[in-house]
Amino acid sequence: MAEPAKPLKGLLVRPMSHEDIATCQEVGSQAWSDLASRELGRKVKYPVRPRRIIEAYLWKEPEGCLVAEHEGRVVGVAYSHVWGKVGWFGPFEVLPEMQDKGIGTALLVGCERFLERRGCKVLGLETMSNNPKNLHFYMRGGYRILGSSLIMEKELRSGAGASSCEPSNPEEVIASIGDISALSRKGHPLLDYSRETEMAARHDLGAVLLARKGSRLRGVAVVHSYYAPNESDHASLRLVLVDPRAKDQEDCFNGLRKGCESWSFGRGRKRLFVRFPGENLELYRSFLSSGYNLAAANLRLVRGIPFSERGRYHLAAWAG
Numbered sequence: 001m002a003e004p005a006k007p008l009k010g011l012l013v014r015p016m017s018h019e020d021i022a023t024c025q026e027v028g029s030q031a032w033s034d035l036a037s038r039e040l041g042r043k044v045k046y047p048v049r050p051r052r053i054i055e056a057y058l059w060k061e062p063e064g065c066l067v068a069e070h071e072g073r074v075v076g077v078a079y080s081h082v083w084g085k086v087g088w089f090g091p092f093e094v095l096p097e098m099q100d101k102g103i104g105t106a107l108l109v110g111c112e113r114f115l116e117r118r119g120c121k122v123l124g125l126e127t128m129s130n131n132p133k134n135l136h137f138y139m140r141g142g143y144r145i146l147g148s149s150l151i152m153e154k155e156l157r158s159g160a161g162a163s164s165c166e167p168s169n170p171e172e173v174i175a176s177i178g179d180i181s182a183l184s185r186k187g188h189p190l191l192d193y194s195r196e197t198e199m200a201a202r203h204d205l206g207a208v209l210l211a212r213k214g215s216r217l218r219g220v221a222v223v224h225s226y227y228a229p230n231e232s233d234h235a236s237l238r239l240v241l242v243d244p245r246a247k248d249q250e251d252c253f254n255g256l257r258k259g260c261e262s263w264s265f266g267r268g269r270k271r272l273f274v275r276f277p278g279e280n281l282e283l284y285r286s287f288l289s290s291g292y293n294l295a296a297a298n299l300r301l302v303r304g305i306p307f308s309e310r311g312r313y314h315l316a317a318w319a320g
Contacts, residue, residue, distance in 0.1 A: 008070055008098075008101045008102055008103065010070060010071060011068060011069070011070050011102070011103065011106055012068070012069045012070070013066055013067070013068050013069075013106050013107060013109075013110040014066065014067060014069065015062065015063050015064075015065065015066060015067075016054075016058060016065040016066060016067045016077070018055070018058065020067055020074055021051055021054050021055070021058075022051075023067075023074045024049075024054060024067065024074065024077045024093075025048045025049055025051065025054070026048070027074060027075070027076065027077050027093050027094070027095055028046075028048070028049050028077060028091070028093045029045075029046050029047070029048045029049070030095055030096060031093040031094055031095065031096065032046035032093070033045055033046040034096040047227065047231045047232065050226050050227060050228075052203060052204070052205065052226050053203075053205060053224075053226050055203065056199050056200075056202075056203035056205055057079050057081075057199075057320075059199065059202070059203065060081070060082075060195055060196075060199045061079075061080050061081065061082060061114075063114055064079070064080030064081070064082065064089075064111065064114045064115070064118075065077075065078075065079050065080065066078045066079075066080070066107055066110045066111065066114075068094070068103045068106055068107055070098070070103075075094060075095050075098040075103055076092075076093065076094040076095065076098065076103040076104065076106075076107050077091075077092075077093045077094075077107075078090075078091075078092045078093070078107040078108070078110065078111050079091065079320050080111045080114050080115055081196075081320070082115065082118050082120060082195070083184075083191055083192055083193055083195075083196060083316070084181075084184065084185075084190050084191045084192030084193075085119055085120055085121045085122065085190035085191075085192075086120060086121070086122045086124065086188070086190050086191055086307065087115035087118060087120030087122065087123050087124070088123065088124040088125055088126075088318045089108075089111040089115070089123075089125055090125055090126060090318065090319055090320040091319070091320045092104055092107060092108070094107075104137065105137075105141075108137075108138075108141060120304070121190055121304050121305050122190060122302055122303075122304040122305060122307040123143075123302065123303045123304050124146070124300060124301065124302040124303075124307070124318055125138060125143070125300070125301055125318060126149050126275075126298050126299065126300050126301075126317075126318040126319045127298060127299055127301065128298055128299075129148070129297055129298055129299045135299065135301075138301050139301070141303075142303050143301035143302060143303045144301060144302060144303070145299055145300070145301055146300040146301060146302045146307070146308070147277055147278055147279050147299075147300055148277070148278030148279075148297045148298070148299060148300070149275050149276070149277065149278065149297065149298040149299065149300050149318065149319075150275065150276055150277075150278045150284060150294060150297050151273060151274070151275045151294075151295045151296040151297065151298065152273070152274050152275075152276075152284075152287050152288075152292040152293060152294055152295060153234070153271050153272065153273045153274075153292060153293060153295045154261070154271065154272050154287075154290070154291050154292040154293070155270065155271055155291075156261055156264055156265040156269060156270055156271060156272055157265070158265065164255050164259075165209050165210075165211050165221075165255040165256050165258070165259035166209070166259060167207035167208060167209055167259070167263055168201070168208050168209065168210045169201075170201040170202055172210065173197055173198060173200075173201035173208045173210070174198060174201065174202075176210055176217060177194045177197075177198060178194075179217040180193055180194040180197050180217065180220055181193075181194045182217075183217050183219075183220060183241060183243060184241065186241075186243055186244055186245065186310070186311070187241050187244070187309055187310055187311050187314050188307065188308075188309060188310050190307070191309075193220070193222075193239060193241065193316070196222065196238075196239065197220060197222055197239070200222045200224065200238075204226075205224050205225075205226045206222065206223045206224040206225045206226065206235065206236075206238075206263075207222070207223050207225075207260065207263045208220070208221070208222050209221040209222075209223075209256050209259045209260060209263075211242075211252050211255060211256055213246075217243075218242065218243050218246050218248075218252050219240070219241060219242040219243060219246075219252045219253065219255075219256050219313070220239065220240070220241055220256075221237070221239060221240045221241075221256040221257070221259065221260055222237075222238045222239040222240075223235050223236065223237050223238065223260040223263060223264060223272075224236045224238050225264060225267055225269055229267075229268045229269075233269060233270040233271060234269055234270065234271040234272065234273055235260075235263075235264035235267070235269040235271075235272050235273070236272070236273045236274070236317065237257075237260055237272060237273065237274040237315075237317075238316070238317045239315070239316045239317070240253065240256055240257070240313060240314070240315050240316075241311065241313070241314050241315075241316070242256070242311065242312075242313035242314070243311075244310060244311035244312065244313075244314070249311075249312060249313055250286075250313070252313070253286070253313035254286075254290075257290065260272065273295070274287065274292065274315065275298070275315070275317050275319065276315035277300070277308070277309060277315070278297065279308075280309075280312070280314075280315075282312050282313075283312070283313065283315060286313075298319070300318060
């Protein structure tokens with residue numbers, strides 16, 4: 001476990017409360033605006049993370065959403081996520097003027113302790129490949145590079161092709177929680193995406209698509225689109241898992257993908273982003289042939305037992 005590097009005297013890491021949300025929104029906006037401004041060489045104003053997604057994270061993991069407080073002021077924020085016995089954290093956000101003071105390390109330790117209490121055997125994260133400072137921060141804490149996370153995007157247009165897969169309503173998703181858990185374990189015995197899909201449905205973060213053949217769940221997809229259209233023109237494909245034992249995996253995957261694209265376009269989104277493990281060449285070729293372009297690549301880091309997602313059509317975003 002990473003140890004705090006000379007933490008600021010009087011620094012307190014505690015669970016976030018709903019009363020902290022507005023302050024956490026501002027901390028996140030300032031942190032990302034500063035990073036983007038330094039990378040681009042000009043002043044950038046990053047949009048404020050919508051309250052809805054923070055409330056959803058609090059619903060999902062109330063003890064895993066953490067704030068760092070100094071002298072009564074929230075100066076840092078971190079979010080933990082539990083998918084069965086696989087846990088990850090992100091984003092991490094610290095006020096620009098409070099960075100390099102041990103706040104990020106204290107938040108990392110807090111997230112690790114929470115995930116370990118929840119029984120996670122794998123701890124993971126995603127970070128930008130062009131940021132050696134962040135990479136050193138995590139590797140110093142015992143994290144190893146698992147591989148790349150490719151980020152692809154597609155410009156959405158009408159008439160892109162019909163899909164037999166339509167978004168499910170919250171009641172259908174909640175009724176399918178057991179099936180989603182069972183399907184998750186086919187992607188890896190340690191995984192459980194049920195809480196993630198339930199969060200998206202309950203908090204109206206976007207859409208959840210369930211592909212069934214008769215009563216059997218063959219695939220699931222989650223797409224997020226919670227920013228206002230005037231703040232963001234894109235949606236994000238967060239999760240796709242097709243039963244690796246199904247005979248029609250490609251058809252199922254394409255149905256889920258097209259359904260997410262159609263839903264996103266119908267909500268006024270101009271682009272759809274997706275991220276997935278770089279070693280999955282079949283997924284890369286599939287997205288490429290469907291009109292997606294490679295936009296960027298991040299790095300995935302893990303600590304704990306060996307882990308990789310199983311199945312040809314399996315992706316899950318480790319970035320908040």
